[in-house]
């Protein structure tokens with residue numbers, strides 16, 4: 001069995017500033033020398049020399065203010081970006097829990113979106129169909145599952161997205177500030193589900209602004225500020241440090 | 247079959263299915279619309295060039311239909327591909343699925359619509375007294391595959407580049423309307439002055455359109471043209487793939 005493991009080793013990530021290009025061809029051509037120059041040099045360092053490890057079944061919280069680099073860290077873990085320096089290794093299937101309705105098509109029904117999303121997250125069509133009933137059941141969406149999801153509330157979208165992600169047989173779960181949206185019942189249910197997955201060696205990285213949630217869900221936590229690690233330790237200690245600082 | 251390959255196939259199939267569903271969900275006349283648009287264009291060009299200019303091309307209606315349906319697949323796919331990564335930004339930024347599945351699915355979707363419109367072309371051909379030929383049976387599938395290669399190549403190119411040059415979309419629209427007239431859709435190749443002909447054959451759509459026209463009007467499949475199309479297809483697919491693979495790791499940053 002594959003177990004979820006993460007190694008982040010002296011990782012830095014800097015973004016090139018594409019704004020000159022985004023402004024279009026015209027401004028690019030008119031300012032060609034300076035544009036090329038700025039592409040070479042103007043880089044923004046969003047993470048600097050970050051290292052940590054997550055063992056199978058462990059949950060680590062990443063906390064920090066807006067713009068600290070939390071989402072950047074998750075993108076690197078998800079494998080959609082490459083670090084500028086250092087290395088990252090992950091094992092098994094990674095399931096990012098997507099923000100509200102990301103990857104869903106508004107005109108398709110909940111049912112159709114479940115299959116599509118599960119396949120995008122790594123299941124074959126047949127595996128997605130096998131998980132279908134469990135996903136619908138867990139989401140608690142009942143008869144709404146046949147409705148186009150543009151009619152769903154944000155709470156319903158979160159439930160659907162979470163249900164799909166946890167049923168894709170993940171080894172690593174990545175959660176970026178989404179779980180706070182569902183109602184109290186669903187929050188309880190999703191936390192239980194996460195604990196259950198962790199008992200099966202699924203590891204988790206959890207980004208949240210809610211220290212209450214970090215304490216409840218995570219073993220350890222990393223506090224990042226301006227791309228640098230400010231503190232690491234047990235979730236309770238780091239959350240307390242963060243709170244007393246803010 | 248290797249699990250990873252099976253999953254990739256499922257992914258492309260589900261994404262294509264999604265495009266089809268969305269198209270038919272929003273208008274149950276989806277198919278009619280995909281045929282109506284090039285058909286309406288054909289009527290307009292017929293009026294302008296046959297009725298008014300009195301162009302000397304036999305079976306001009308069929309000639310137009312052959313070129314315009316082919317062109318429509320090209321132009322629709324390129325337009326959709328230009329923004330395909332932008333439209334799926336939230337997925338690209340979060341999930342590490344193979345990105346090439348997105349342009350691939352949209353080219354397949356339009357290709358399927360093109361294939362489904364072939365019967366309509368056959369009906370128009372019948373109206374002109376041209377009946378299905380044996381050569382259509384192998385000629386049309388070959389041409390569809392060749393066109394698929396070419397369009398996929400351009401699709402990969404524009405979809406990737408558009409993330410970094412956002413107004414590429416407009417440029418593509420303008421280029422498409424120029425290249426349309428540099429493709430023998432409304433005129434026949436032999437009407438083009440000798441010195442421009444070679445130039446027109448640099449346009450990768452030219453050998454394809456000429457081949458479709460000859461196949462549908464006269465039942466002749468031109469193997470030489472097909473080889474030229476294959477060459478263009480492979481070249482552009484190579485360029486498209488090269489640009490895509492140079493840029494793919496920066497997609498999530500640029501979005």
Ligand SMILES: Nc1ncnc2c1ncn2[C@@H]1O[C@H](COP(=O)(O)OP(=O)(O)O)[C@@H](O)[C@H]1O
Pocket residue numbers: 015016017044046064065066067068069070071072073498499500501
């Ligand atoms: N694609 C990008 N290109 C350039 N800068 C970016 C990009 N994504 C994030 N940043 C910058 O990197 C920093 C960290 O961003 P992010 O990881 O989203 O922070 P957080 O999730 O902690 O709020 C911010 O200053 C943000 O402006």
Ligand SMILES: [Mg+2]
Pocket residue numbers: 070071
């Ligand atoms: Mg963030």
